[in-house]
Amino acid sequence: MYAVIKTGGKQYRVQPGDLLVVEKLDGDVGAQVAFDQVLMVGGEGGDVLVGAPTVDGAVVTATLIETRKGEKVKIFKKIRRQGYRRTRGHRQFETVLRVTGLEAGKHTAKWDGVVDLTPKLVLDARARGLAPRVEAAAPVVEAAPAPAVEAAAEAPKKTRAKKAKSDAAPEGDAGAEA
Secondary structure, three states: OEEEEEEOOEEEEEOOOOEEEEEOOOOOOOOEEEEOOEEEEEOOOOOEEEOOOOOOOOEEEEEEEEEEEEEEEEEEEEEOOOOEEEEEEEEEEEEEEEEEEEEEOOEEEEOOOOOOOOOHHHHHHHHOOOOOOOOOOOOOOOOOOOOHHHHHOOOOOOOOOOOOOOOOOOOOOOOOOO
8 A cells, every 4th residue: 555645845655664755844753743645545456546635534654763964965156268166065954754654544554663763874884884783781891900010011112313413514515614
């Protein structure tokens, strides 16, 4: 079962379990969001309900996962042969949603999965091996302090010896008279 919803001036075809990125919506992480502007509902057997403009009583529910900035869009202006070049950038705020349910009269569909609220930034960092994974805590074993004898036995740091300047200039140096 699927539905076509309208939000942020755009239309999206969704079904329960879909991950959806839309224009920024107000709400906290884990909040339930309901879309009542359902334009069309389709079923498995070819049943289609088309609204005029919306389907009466149809609601799509979703869980807000994160609000983030999208990809950077570069704006480049140029007037040739005039030395005029300008580069600007823009990052639009967007909201990531997980569609959890769809209700339209006798048609109902729910998603049975668990909504993971881990933001994309953390998932990307885990994929690159930069963020620690949250796993069962291993028992912490403290190491015994190192004896003071080992610390004193370390080799002394090497220092550079400065070259001593000789009072006499080299023989081949004609302009170096004192």
